[in-house]
Amino acid sequence: MKKLLILGAGTGGTIMANKMRKILAREEWEITIVDQLKTHYYQPGFLFIPFGMYTHADVVKPKTSFLPLGVNIIFAEIEKINAPENHVILNDGVSLKYDFLIIATGTRTVPEETPGMKGPSWHKNIFDFYTIEGALALANFFKTWQGGELVLNIAEIPIKCPVAPLEFVMFADAFFVERGLRKKVNITYVTPMSGAFTKPRASKMLGNLLEDKNIRIVPDFYLEKVDSERKVIVSYDEREIPYDCLVTVPVHKGDPLIGRSGLGDDMNFAKAHKHTLQSDLFPNIFVIGDAGNFPTSKAGSVVHFQADVLTENLLCAIENRPFTASFDGHANCYIETGFGKGALIDFNYDTEPLPGFFPFPGIGPFGLLKESRTNHYGKLMFRWIYWHILLKGKEMPIDSKMTMAGKKM
Amino acid sequence: MSQKAIAGVTVDVTEEGYLTDPSQWTKEIAVEIAKEEGLELTEQHFAILNYLREKQKKSETLTIRLVGHSGIVDIKGFYGLFPGAPMKKAAKVAGIPKPASCV
Known part of the structure; x- marks a missing residue:
């Protein structure tokens, strides 16, 4: 029996287990997936929790519900990938051999990287919303908060879902308007980037939106x-911004396992080719999603598009053929803008987000790079699509390659 | 994209003045661009420029934190050498594309 081993049963690992089990013959290939946690979190839903729009129950399901029959599931921590010898060691000492390995171990927030962040004020008046614990603590805090300086800070790039912090401040604007508190809440968006977003046209559109909503950038x-006693955040060039409530997007890193195994960069992101998704170091290792050092968004849509490319290229590698698929960096993000509206952006490594219609040129129903109600419903619908279609690796009417059809230059 | 004469050589630059072809870069060009940015280059500046050029060649993502781990300077020191927006300034002087620090 040949062995395909998948590390991580999040979005990427789960999709790949589903896709590969359909393709690889059961009498020839054993597929095993390893994860340390039994719960699958719908991470895009974390954003909605602080504002009471989703609860804990809306964003969790057991991982096993999404994995197909015929895939071995192991819940354990991983000690090391011994790549030169093609095996993985679990922390109980068990060794798993593989012919091909998929790394889908994701990324995690590391508030400890910033001095003063994770002190006595953590989850008192300093919150993250990229973890379930942080999102719930913030929901609780907002229930009784009477206003003051609300500061959203991004500590470092890259982060998961680069538009989520923008959505957060726009949701906060709507939330406090609806509660009649907006005059008492100053919202400030503090970013290491040179604007609301780095790609010029989206940055301008989103920057204008923030300005209209009286959110300072x-x-x-x-x-x-973070100086939690004086309640200020301090930059390396010694600027200070005061806060009463700090919502931070902490430094993100890859899994420490990647660093321990010598497969990553200095942030523990696995080094892999941005088009083929093959590891830079070992030809029988492939990387998908947030775990990799790909220069595109760390987001579920990217994972979804990469999965098509990875499926094809993995088969090429197994059958000893040259790669036939190439990932173009395609990302597609709904952006909640508050008050029941949303925007949508679609881009890749080389093309910035442009206005137009999606997915059907001239028709939509979704409008690119502009606010509409339909876009908001698209995002809400997406949770159902995620659980029922995307994770199971089923076909969706969106091509993994970005298209220029329907876009205006 | 346009062309610009820097230190007596014609090079291709973006609208914002970043070289589009890192191989056209020379130390003399670096000195000239640095002057436009109000910087006087030292050995330590050049150590960072070479470090960034090397990392860029390997297509690594260039971040301020990466420079902080370089062993040449810490992050505060990097700000000291290239005040304001150190990554953007250093990339410009190093003749490499503006870091797409993003998405």
Whole structure:
């Protein structure tokens, strides 16, 4: 029996287990997937929790519900990938051999990287919303908060879902307007980037939206430390911004396992080719999603598009043929803008988000790079699509390659 | 894209003045661009420029944190050498594309 081993049963690992089990003959290939946690979190839903729109129950399901029959599931921590010898060691000492390995171990937030962040004020008046614990603690805090300086800070790039912090401040605007508290809440968006978003046209559109909503942007702010006693954040060039409630998007890193196994960069993101998705170091290792050092968004849509490419290229590798698929960096993100509206952006490594219609040229129903109600419903619908179609690796009417059809230059 | 004469050589630059072809870069060009940015280059500046050029060649993602781990300077030191927006300034002087720090 040949062995395909998948590390991580999040979005990427789960989709790949489903896709590969359909393709690889059961009498020839054993597929095993390893994860340390039994719960699958719908991470895009975390954003909705602080504002009471989703609860804990809306964003969790057991991982086993999404994995197909004929895939071995092991819940365990992983000690090391011994790539030169083609095996993985679990922390109980068990060794798993593989012919091909898929790394889908994701990324995690590391608030400890910033001095002063994870002190006595953590989850008191300093919150993250990229973890379920942080999102729930913030929901609780917002229930009784009477206003003050609300500061959203991105500590470092890359982060998961680069539009989520923008959505957060726009949701916060709507939330406090609806509660009649907006006059008492100043919202500031503090980013290490030079604007609301880095790609020029989207940055302008989103920057204008924030301005219209009276949300102040502080660009080029590279966080050094949090002074939780004086309630200020401090940048490396010694600028200070005061807060009463700090919502932070902490530094993101890959799994420490990647670093321990010598497969990553200095942030533990696995080094892999941005088009083929093959590891830079070992030809029988492939990387998908947030775990990789790909220069595109760390987002579920990217994972979904990469899965098509990875499926094809993995088969090429198994059958000893040259790669036939190439990932173009395609990302597709709904952006909630508050008050029941949303925007949508579609882009790749080379093409910035442009206005137009999606997915059907001239028809939509979704409008690109503009606000509409339909886009908002698209995002809400997406949770159902995620659980029922996307994770199971079923076909969706969206091509993994970005298309220029329906877009205006 | 346009062309610009820097230190007596014609090079291809973006609208914002970043070289589009890192192989056209020379130390003299670096000195000139640095002057436009109000910087006087030292050995330590050049150590960082070479470090960034090397990382860029390997298609690594260039971040301020990466420079902080370089062993040449810490992050505060990087800000000291290229005040304001160190990554953007350093990339410009190093003749490499503006870091797409993003998405």
